[in-house]
Amino acid sequence: MxxxxxxxxxxxxxxxxxxxxxxxxxxxxxxxxxxxxxxxxxxxxxxxxxxxxxxxxxxxxxFNDLHVHAPQYPLAGLGFDYELLDWLEKYTFPAESKYADLAMADHWYRRFITAMWSAGTLRFSAFATLHNESTLRLMELCQQSGLKPVVGKVNMDRNAPDYLVESTQASLAGTEELIRKSRETTPDVGFIVTPRFVPSTTEALMEGLGELVERYRLPVQSHLDESRDEIAWVRELHPDVPSYAEVYERYGLMPRNRTIMAHCVWLTDRERDVLREREVWLTHCAQSNLDLSSGIMPVRRNLDAGLKVCVASDVAGSHEPDMNRHIVMSVEASKAKTFEAGCERDRPLRLSEAFHMATKVPGSFFGKVxxxxxxxxxxxxxxxxxxxxxxxxxxxxxxxxxxxxxxxxxxxxxxxxxxxxxxxxxxx
Missing domain, CATH: 2.30.40.10 (Urease, subunit C, domain 1)
Known part of the structure; x- marks a missing residue:
């Protein structure tokens, strides 16, 4: 003792x-x-x-960070004159394609894990890439490090460059292979199902991933309502579904108390009801949302609606991994929100609340942490x-x-x- x-x-x-x-x-x-x-x-x-x-x-x-992109760590600080969708095309997709090279992935994932350790982020939920070997390597390196994150292979079978897209069947088969291998080789590093976002995943892929979630009782992470252009795109792709959040729910990709949805800047009241009922963790990425001109989450209104909201980094949509900086940015963004018309009476975050949102709230995803x-x-x-x-x-x-x-x-x-x-x- x-x-x-x-x-x-x-x-x-x-x-x-x-x-x-x-x-x-x-x-x-x-x-x-x-x-x-x-x-x-x-x-x-x-x-x-x-x-x-x-x-x-x-x-x-x-600190616990429920939304970070491990392969994007080398991009931190690049391209913030662009908004989200253009930034993905110019920087993110070309960079992630490089992780087909296992040696390159090994080098940068070591640097990423060391950066997490350095910043005091002891547990996190990370997007990898769609490459099986390099994703498994990330999980193995995390196991060696002593940190206890969850990691997901990114699933993409549409609306991406040819060099960064898989067939539906290859994406599903690769995901299941990693689920099984990780359970054998990385007992302290969990696997999380990771459709990049609705525009990059077909209905067949989402349906197949939902079946894997149910079969293996896995958690899910993805993006939701980050930018208005993204929301409009989802509406075009799924005109029969009332909201972006309900696309995930329709295909079994919002398991109760096992789901992380990043950003959630532009939620409707209908979506808030869905997210509360499904006990979803919302990750508030204030620095990223300002870097990429996505907007400012109305944190106080989401908290008042009974939603689980936590502070997250979203490297490299943001420019630094340090969670203390993201605590600060969350407080400052909540103050800035009160200058918007109609939000003048919203109460800004206090420091204790933002600290709670970077420690105990995201820690609850991992258990009693x-x-x-x-x-x-x-x-x-x-x-x-x-x-x-x-x-x-x-x-x-x-x-x-x-x-x-x-x-x-x-x-x-x-x-x-x-x-x-x-x-x-x-x-x-």
Missing amino acids: FAYKGDVLHTPTPDRFEVFEDGYVVVDDEGTVIDVVSSLPKAYADADLTIVDRSGCLIIPG GSFEPGYEFDALVVREDESPLDLSPQERLERFIYTGDDRDIKERYVSGRLIPQPFEDER
Whole structure:
């Protein structure tokens, strides 16, 4: 049993930070949190307990990112004079085609995983490409790293360049092959079914993927209502379906409490009802949505509607992987939203809410992750001491780390109670 000593902060609920100044997180030998206390009771003192003393440092939950494109990591910061669909054609599709080369994929996926570790993102849901070998390689590298993400082979059988499209049958067969192989070789890295978005998947492909979801009881990730041009395109392709969200639902690609839908900038009330009923995680990619001029999600209205909303990066639709930056951007975008006509009364996000949306809400996709409540896995970051001319509280120091900190401030990273060293040091 271990007790991690430091200034402990987490958000069991979104309304406030729970703070234990110079406190302890007590963790069992399996990496599960037993308790969080301000001082150790005698029962713990008498137990076989190892004190891990990080006095003066912050101890916070690790970040969880439910929407990131692993092969796009080399593109971060490119092409933001374009909007979404043109950006895909000019940058994303040409770059993803390169991952047919396994050596090239191995190099860039090592760099991507190291960037996730560096930023303190300990679990994530990643789109790969449609290439089976390189997708499996990404999963194998994640397994080696000690991080615990889910990864999906991207499915595309229409409306893409010839060099980046598969037949329907090849896409389905390749997906099933990866499901089986990953279960044998990467036990800590889950597989997630990943139709890129409705315009790139035929009805036959979506129907086949829905059958795989049901057969193997798998989660699903895709994109929804990111840009107005995209929504119009879906309407042209599926004029008989009332909404974009209901296309996924029709084909079994919105399994209850196992679905991630990215962006959701332009939801209708009808779609909100569907997403709430299906218990979908909505990923709010504020930086990406501004980089590509897609819009600003009305986060407060989605939260008030009872939807599960989390903060996500969407690298390389955004230009940086660091989740603390995306927490900041989510807060700032919610403030900007209040300047829109009709949104003046919307309440901006508070920092505790946005932090909750980057830790506990996305962590719930993986189980009991993202908080220090009893029974949760000990996924944690140790953030170094912060110098200031002011006598700052732990919460104020956390605020400074979120707004101005970077990977150099993170001293240690723990996943399920295990200290995770830097993976692939030659690829940083």
